[in-house]
Amino acid sequence: MKNTVLTLLLAVLVVLTSVMLRRSFTGATVFANSGNTLLAIGPSPVPLPPHVAAIGPSPVPLPPHVAGIGPSPVPLPPHAR
Amino acid sequence: MGDKILVSSLSYLGYLLEAGLLLYLLRKGYARRLWEVTFYLVTSLGVIATRSYTLHRFGLASSQYGYCYWTTDLLLVLAAFVVVGSFFRRACSENNEMWRHVRLLLVTVLLLVLGISVFSLLHHSGQIFTSFIIEFQQNLYFACLVLNTLLYLLVMKMAVADDRLGMLSCGLGIQFAGPAACLAFYYLTGGDQFASILTVFLLPLCDAGMTLTWFYAIARVPRVAPVPRRAQEGGILAQGAVLHS
Numbered sequence: 001m002k003n004t005v006l007t008l009l010l011a012v013l014v015v016l017t018s019v020m021l022r023r024s025f026t027g028a029t030v031f032a033n034s035g036n037t038l039l040a041i042g043p044s045p046v047p048l049p050p051h052v053a054a055i056g057p058s059p060v061p062l063p064p065h066v067a068g069i070g071p072s073p074v075p076l077p078p079h080a081r
Numbered sequence: 082m083g084d085k086i087l088v089s090s091l092s093y094l095g096y097l098l099e100a101g102l103l104l105y106l107l108r109k110g111y112a113r114r115l116w117e118v119t120f121y122l123v124t125s126l127g128v129i130a131t132r133s134y135t136l137h138r139f140g141l142a143s144s145q146y147g148y149c150y151w152t153t154d155l156l157l158v159l160a161a162f163v164v165v166g167s168f169f170r171r172a173c174s175e176n177n178e179m180w181r182h183v184r185l186l187l188v189t190v191l192l193l194v195l196g197i198s199v200f201s202l203l204h205h206s207g208q209i210f211t212s213f214i215i216e217f218q219q220n221l222y223f224a225c226l227v228l229n230t231l232l233y234l235l236v237m238k239m240a241v242a243d244d245r246l247g248m249l250s251c252g253l254g255i256q257f258a259g260p261a262a263c264l265a266f267y268y269l270t271g272g273d274q275f276a277s278i279l280t281v282f283l284l285p286l287c288d289a290g291m292t293l294t295w296f297y298a299i300a301r302v303p304r305v306a307p308v309p310r311r312a313q314e315g316g317i318l319a320q321g322a323v324l325h326s
Contacts, residue, residue, distance in 0.1 A: 007182045011189035014231070018223035019197070025223075025265040 084281075091285035098292040099125055102299075111299060117167035118249070118295060124160040128153040155218040161253070162191070162221060165228050168250055172232065172241050190228065194220045226257040248298030252291040259287030 103122040106112045112119045135149040166187050173180035198217035233250045241247070263280040270276040 003182055004185065007185050008189055011186050011193060014186070014190050014227050015193040015197070015220075015224060018194075018220065018227045021226065021261070022219060022223045025261050026268055 084278075088281055088285060091282070091289065095285050095288040095292065096126070096129065098289055098296070102292055102296050105296070105300070115299065117164045118299070121160050121164050124157060128157055151215050151218065155214055155221075158218050158221045158225065161225050161257070162187075162228075164253065165225055165232060168232055168246060168253070169228075169235070171243060171246055172235050172239065174243075176239075187228070190224055191221075194224050222257070223261070226261060229253050229257055245298045245302050248294060248302050252294030252298065255287055255294060256291035259290065260284055263287075 099122050103119065103126070106115060106119050106122075131153055132146075132150060135146050139145040169183045169187065170180060173183055195217065197220055198213055201216045202213040229250060233247065233254065235241075236247045236250060260283075263283050267273075267276040267280050
């Protein structure tokens with residue numbers, strides 16, 4: 001019984017930690033998703049979207065809402081915001 | 082232009098590595114034993130095929146592509162969650178009591194993340210896609226990141242005999258933590274040019290890093306860790322002591 005309660009507490013701690021990490025890493029909150037705070041997973045080799053290329057003077061367009069896991073040149077859709 | 086080509090090359094390299102690892106697993110007969118790795122690779126390759134088709138068919142600005150992108154991304158995160166859970170199962174393979182608690186932990190985490198996402202949906206009713214699917218995917222992504230860290234600590238603490246597991250967990254860590262760190266850096270520097278360039282180049286490298294680490298773990302690391310020499314000698318001495326007694 002005691003172990004079960006501890007496990008449940010650990011689960012709550014894991015979720016809280018992940019929410020806090022997300023907030024501090026990306027500035028996102030649980031209720032507010034901005035386009036700049038999204039992480040995508042998986043490789044995606046397709047051109048980056050035009051609105052992404054416009055951000056920053058970088059010669060390489062940064063996907064602002066994609067710090068994607070994996071090589072992700074698949075463009076992020078504008079509707080994700 | 083040259084940078085774009087380089088980034089695309091790195092990305093395609095990631096795909097080639099994933100496909101190569103999948104072929105290696107199938108050819109060597111490891112596909113069933115390491116079913117979770119196979120499952121993740123098949124999902125990842127299937128997702129890119131789906132995205133590419135949708136992009137080609139409907140175009141970048143289409144809502145179909147937007148839905149397809151984030152829905153498949155949710156699938157990938159769910160696949161990663163299954164992989165993390167399966168690695169936990171391997172880590173606890175000799176301790177059923179521990180596995181019962183870990184299973185409860187995983188189910189509770191999934192339900193809590195689902196609950197938070199539903200809560201978010203309640204605050205933005207009518208936006209089921211952006212407020213639920215993407216919210217759920219993002220929260221689960223970070224939950225996987227934390228769970229994978231816990232998994233690695235568990236593997237180290239329990240001195241799990243399966244030496245591959247630590248390396249496989251490390252690979253997953255590169256996949257999760259790398260992009261998160263890149264985004265954090267980008268966010269902290271306020272979209273600095275250097276951060277932008279770093280992020281763009283590091284993202285495909287993180288995926289390739291995971292696949293290479295998995296490749297190394299599967300091809301080079303023995304499944305069962307060799308017994309340290311000192312322990313062997315200790316065992317021989319102990320046997321000798323028993324014989325003498």
